Amino acid sequence: MDCVRHEIPLREHAHGGPLSPALEAHLASCAVCQEVVSAEQRLLWEIDRALDGVARIEPSPTFVARARAVALERPRGRRNRSGFRPWGGRSGRCPRSQERC
Ligand SMILES: [Zn+2]
Numbered sequence: 001m002d003c004v005r006h007e008i009p010l011r012e013h014a015h016g017g018p019l020s021p022a023l024e025a026h027l028a029s030c031a032v033c034q035e036v037v038s039a040e041q042r043l044l045w046e047i048d049r050a051l052d053g054v055a056r057i058e059p060s061p062t063f064v065a066r067a068r069a070v071a072l073e074r075p076r077g078r079r080n081r082s083g084f085r086p087w088g089g090r091s092g093r094c095p096r097s098q099e100r101c
Contacts, residue, residue: 003032014040 006023013019014037019027027033060066 003030003036006033007036010036011040013037014044 006026009017009019009023010027010033013023013027027037
């Protein structure tokens with residue numbers, strides 16, 4: 001049996017999909033195809049484990065309040081705290097519109 005052409009059905013089987021009787025019989029005796037299924041199952045396990053870790057991350061209880069305070073503290077269009085003026089110069093005026101940014 002040509003093992004390469006069965007890669008997709010074998011991967012689907014690793015995800016719980018059914019196998020044809022012929023492929024099931026082949027899988028029982030083919031180490032290459034067994035490894036394809038095992039590798040896919042290991043990949044799924046790694047993905048599950050990574051997603052479980054992400055699900056356990058919780059933001060600090062004060063995160064939302066601090067983020068909101070920072071957002072409200074900084075008016076739009078004003079220079080940032082570092083003093084950097086995005087349009088350059090001393091006036092703080094936009095070179096294109098000649099209006100104060
Ligand atoms: Zn095979």
